[in-house]
Amino acid sequence: MADVIDYEIIGSEMQLVEIELDPGEGVRAEAGAMMYMGHGITMQTNTGGGLFSGFKRMLSGESFFITSFVHEGEGKGHVAFAAPYPGKVIDLNLRDFGGTILCQKDGFLCAAAGIDIDVAFSKRVGAGLFGGEGFILQRLTGDGMAFVHAGGTIVRKDLQPGQRMRVDTGALVAMTDSVDYSVDFVGGFRNALFGGEGLFITTLEGPGTVWLQSLPFARLADRIAAALPKDRNKD
Template identity: 55%
Template sequence: MNNHEIDYKLFGDDMQFVEVELDPYETVVAEAGALMMMEDDIKMETIFGDGSNSRGGGGIMGKLMGAGKRLVTGESLFMTTFTNEGKGKRHVYFASPYPGKIIPMDLSTLNGKIICQKDAFLAAAKGVSVGVEFQRKLGTGFFGGEGFIMQKLEGDGMAFIHAGGTIHERRLHPGERLRIDTGCLVAMTSDVDYDIEAVGGVKTALFGGEGIFFATLRGPGTVWVQSLPFSRLASRVFAAAPISQGGGGKSTGEGGIGGLFDLFNK
């Protein structure tokens, strides 16, 4: 096993945090700002990139390239490592930045790789590589909700990602197709075929409030779907804020241009 082997426990329901148990000299890598609390004898250190040795070598240029790739996925330029330097087991705790769920991923059971939305990564065992996944299809890149760049996690250890609302894990059989709102896709295994599909009918596309495109996923493979994307939550909060504070004062819908007609109801 190339990655550190860590144990964990999840706490909470809609505002979750994860407890990671570290044996002596085991290390977990986390997104900057994800720390909730930690016990004695744990050393915290800020590093460039993800601390893995799988990309770009160990020189300064390799570290800068790895950190730069993380930057284009929407993550911080820095990550933080937490190493147990004591003689017994110690614990460190990480919390998600908004209401939702934390999803534990054992990469050794997922063919060593998952692809997820750009800001989903929370923490992982040291050695897990956090990189970028470029969408090869132009249509998917422009209209797929996540753009050309998605995040990929590679290795054989534990990784933790987070998403909004309730998380549904769906296993697709060979040839089975699933259409998902582009913002609701959280993660998928590398064997899933990812594309986009236009919503049928001009009236539905323009006034249905669901946007113009679906994400289409074809099996075999496993996908994770979130019920409440953070962008949807943020738009609702912004729309409900008083106009004097910069909000719209009234919700204008999730997608399409149908929400424009709410202007006449103010």
């Protein structure tokens, strides 16, 4: 059974997580997520499970590599990770959620060294073809701590067996493996033209737990792009 690592989530609206490591203890993170680390922490970059795992990650739009941070010094070591846009950090002990969590491909921040990080493709063809952000998820498996980043505010929903909810595809941050999900077409000509939420919506069915974010990164990026001045001198 994996040890639960010590950590502190720092900040309010633009959070980071600082992890305390004992000698020999380690943590894994997406390449580029590290903010700072103390003396005695060493970095080791690899594919996170062989070349095939690396290629799967690359095809999903993630980095080919996973970086491991191991404390090889004496006493306590510290390393911190921050997300690239404003939001919250969700701390998840996988042991409390059946050992597996699925999260958006850009939501994973870091995890204890014993956590397996893999790409989870949708079981449903419709989600794969049309789901956009909801198509490719990351599967985190193990019995230790994992940390997921959410944009804006976090909303947790505990779904009972058979209970359903419909969400904007980009709003889904993470869910337990027991939750069934599909991406459905939003019918209606006016919905397609004027709804502002796209043509597809994700349906989640319990039992299980889901975590939602109030500010998906794609929505933030679209607003920023729309506000940028246009080059009037461009031919």
